Amino acid sequence: MTRKLVFAYPGDLQLKTGGYAYDRKVLAGLRDRGWEIALLPLGAGFPAPTPDMLAAAQQKLGAIEDGSLVLIDGLAFGVLDEWATRDASRLRIVALVHHPLALETGLSSDRQALLKRTERRALGATRHVIVTSPMTRRELIANYGLSLQHLTVALPGTAPGARARLDGTPAHILSVGTLLERKGHDVLIRALFEIRDLEWTASIVGSQTLDQKTAQALKTLVIDLGLTDRIDLAGECEDTRALMAKADIFALASRYEGYGMVFAEALSHGLPIIACDAGAVPEVVPDDAGILVPVDDVMAFAHALRLMVINPAERQKRGEAAFAAGCRLPQWHDTAEIISSVLETL
Known part of the structure; x- marks a missing residue:
């Protein structure tokens, strides 16, 4: 049986950041396991998209076929609470959370409170949430209203590396x-x-x-x-x-x-x-x-x-x-x- 998945993501999937590298590696691994994956780019600007960008992303997500399994990167998902609560009954939504948006450095207290509120609401509309560390799982249980059963930890993989000599001068x-x-x-x-x-x-x-x-x-x-x-x-x-x-x-x-x-x-x-x-x-x-x-x-x-x-x-x-x-x-x-x-x- 063909296993189908829509993967929705913000920005450029090829960016050289840890979060995007995780996404790429996981997608490759899922394809190796027989998953048929449809990529759905949501546009730039997340987690602070313009109103037009946000509306465009919601429109794309709203067009997904009923009953679809949707895995969405948390960098976008945390501010897509309106879409998530609206479409939760017709789609199987799974969030991939690298870390809660409100914990980014340099946010004002108002912005932090807003992000925590929208992400908590969005996460409440999911079938399941995948996190990249036990610490993030604890954070979502303590402050975002999720249960242990609603969460799965999938630690990032690490390829073996060449041993460093540690003898540089200087x-x-x-x-x-x-x-x-x-x-x-x-x-x-x-x-x-x-x-x-x-x-x-x-x-x-x-x-x-x-x-x-x-x-x-x-x-x-x-x-x-x-x-x-x-x-x-x-x-x-x-x-x-x-x-x-x-x-x-x-x-x-x-x-x-x-x-x-x-x-x-x-x-x-x-x-x-x-x-x-x-x-x-x-x-x-x-x-x-x-x-x-x-x-x-x-x-x-x-x-x-x-x-x-x-x-x-x-x-x-x-x-x-x-x-x-x-x-x-x-x-x-x-x-x-x-x-x-x-x-x-x-």
Whole structure:
């Protein structure tokens, strides 16, 4: 029997972000398992679309054939509460939530409250919700009115990686993440300034176009701190895994992560990690593989960087623990199998 699915998504499915990478990998895995998938692009601007964009997306969703199974990415779904409540009885709606929209960094209290209200209403209209971490499942149970039975965790898969040597001279510090306020690159840059007396180089890899205001502010910060010859704001990269295999330290000061796929990828390469105790990061990064510091604590982040830069033995010890943890992570076929099994029941 043919299994059919409509996958609705906002923006550009080919964007190099963790969320879109998850979507692409899951779609490929579902197709491998015999699912026939119709892609339904909902347009740009989510989760803050213009009224016209929102109306156009609702019109597309409203045209889906009755009885269809619809999997929709949470970046759009959280603001499509009117459509979800209207069409819940005629469609089998499943939401894929990477993290609740209201937990994005930099939102006003009014915007945060609005997003929480619309996403809670939308999620209440679903047949099921797939989340990417146990932490997000706990959040949706505690604050969005969902039950444990309504939720399934499908951890992102992680492909095995080439083992990093961790012997660079000077040590190379790698950060991978879109230049968004939530990713905390400003904290990393300021922390690197605090250890400017040491020998190191650093690369910050990630899109500079999704939040141009933040990207420009980071460029200005690097210039103002006199670090242009030591920090490379490298933009997007086709193969970040190749960069990880050549790095010595992975550092990302995210203020929140619904999972943090790049941390899992860093583990798979055996990279020691410096990050913040934020969101799901502690669930991904074992204590012996990295150092987690409080969010927005520049000096604590700098202290962790200093320890890792000046002590090759510490890098190697934590790198070994990271690689061991990476070998235990689920792979993408595991993720796709979990989601396929859930969809089959609906």
